[in-house]
Structures are given as structure tokens and as C-alpha cells.
Amino acid sequence: MSEKEGESSRGSPQAGAVTVSDVQELIRRKEEIEAQIKANYGVLESLKGVGMDEPLVDCEGYPRSDVDLYQVRTARHNIACLQNDHKAVMKQVEEALHQLHARDKEKQARDMAEAQEEATSQSLGQSEGPSPPQAFAKVNSISPGSPASMAGLQVDDEIVEFGSVNTQNFQSLQNIGTVVQHSEGKPLNVTVIRRGEKHRLRLVPTRWAGKGLLGCNIIPLQS
Numbered sequence: 201m202s203e204k205e206g207e208s209s210r211g212s213p214q215a216g217a218v219t220v221s222d223v224q225e226l227i228r229r230k231e232e233i234e235a236q237i238k239a240n241y242g243v244l245e246s247l248k249g250v251g252m253d254e255p256l257v258d259c260e261g262y263p264r265s266d267v268d269l270y271q272v273r274t275a276r277h278n279i280a281c282l283q284n285d286h287k288a289v290m291k292q293v294e295e296a297l298h299q300l301h302a303r304d305k306e307k308q309a310r311d312m313a314e315a316q317e318e319a320t321s322q323s324l325g326q327s328e329g330p331s332p333p334q335a336f337a338k339v340n341s342i343s344p345g346s347p348a349s350m351a352g353l354q355v356d357d358e359i360v361e362f363g364s365v366n367t368q369n370f371q372s373l374q375n376i377g378t379v380v381q382h383s384e385g386k387p388l389n390v391t392v393i394r395r396g397e398k399h400r401l402r403l404v405p406t407r408w409a410g411k412g413l414l415g416c417n418i419i420p421l422q423s
């Protein structure tokens with residue numbers, strides 16, 4: 201094995217372990233070889249334009265005396281060797297780029313699969329997530345002109361929040377009555393479910409012409 205072949209073998213990246221740095225190193229070597237080839241062609245050009253194929257003997261078969269034959273032969277030999285090295289390193293660059301590309305495709309496929317799996321998990325999580333708040337009471341009747349009517353409450357509204365009362369702490373209608381008594385003249389946040397949609401209302405318990413501070417009848421829902 202020649203010295204150049206040994207360098208080429210040592211510099212060749214191992215299969216399956218190619219990195220971007222490996223490719224950059226191969227490209228640097230390729231550019232160095234191209235520079236050396238160019239330099240040797242420059243030597244031939246300087247010798248009266250002798251190229252790779254011009255004869256080195258005159259018409260009578262004698263060695264040409266107008267050029268340095270040693271320089272020509274050395275330059276030609278160097279160019280031939282360097283072209284072989286260039287072909288070898290180009291093959292290595294191609295193989296390294298192919299490996300990088302294949303690995304990138306594998307990574308993209310893996311990332312896409314993980315993203316799809318995550319999206320599926322999130323979708324399942326949303327579909328299996330906590331159910332909407334459950335109602336604990338229902339509006340059974342409303343008097344016209346009452347505070348309840350003015351607030352926008354409607355018959356059959358299902359109550360999920362009445363001030364500080366909600367599904368978790370509701371025990372009886374007395375809970376609502378207590379909140380109403382302590383909130384006379386003050387706005388209460390009331391959340392209801394109406395035909396499947398949630399509505400948030402502001403109800404102000406107030407003395408009016410009718411009975412009570414609300415003017416509506418609320419009944420508990422069966423748990």
C-alpha cells in the first residue's frame with residue numbers, strides 16, 4: 201500500500217459513524233488534491249505548454265532538448281496519482297453524504313412518528329379528559345320582572361355555579377338561600393348550562409314587587 205493509499209484508508213470514515221465533521225474533512229482533502237493537480241498542470245504549462253499527452257521525443261526519436269524532461273515526467277506522474285486519489289476521495293464523500301442523508305431520513309421518520317404518537321396521545325387525553333362541570337340544581341320557574349328574569353335566567357337552566365356554591369360543596373337549597381341572603385344588592389356570578397351550552401350570568405338579589413330576592417324557583421337535581 202502506498203503512503204497516499206494509507207492516508208486515504210486512515211482518513212476514511214467508518215461506516216455507520218459518519219459525522220458532518222467527517223464530510224468536511226473529506227471535502228478539505230478533495231480541495232487539497234485539486235489544488236495539487238492544478239499546481240502540477242501549472243508546471244506543465246510553464247514548460248512550453250507541454251500537457252499530459254504531448255510526445256517527449258522529437259521527429260527523429262531523440263529526447264526533446266527544449267524542455268526539462270525530468271520535470272515533465274514528475275509532473276505527469278504526480279497528476280496521474282493525484283487523479284486516482286481524487287477519484288477515491290470523491291467516492292468517500294459520496295458514500296459519507298449518502299450515509300448522512302439516510303440517517304437524516306431515519307431521524308425525520310422517527311421524529312414524525314413521535315410527533316404523531318404525541319398528537320394521538322393528546323387527542324386521547326382530550327377526549328378522555330375531565331368531563332364538564334355537573335349541574336346541581338335547575339330553574340323550575342321565573343316570575344316576569346324579577347331579578348332572576350332581569351339577569352337572563354331561563355326556565356330549565358341547569359345551575360353549575362351559584363356564587364360560591366358549586367357541585368363540590370352543594371348539599372341543599374339552603375346553601376343557595378344563604379348566599380342570596382348575604383349578597384342582597386351585590387352581584388353574584390351564576391353559571392348555567394342551557395341546551396348544552398355554558399352561560400355565565402350576573403344576578404343581583406334585590407327586593408322587588410314579588411316574593412323573595414330572586415323571583416324564581418330553584419329545585420335540586422337528582423344526584
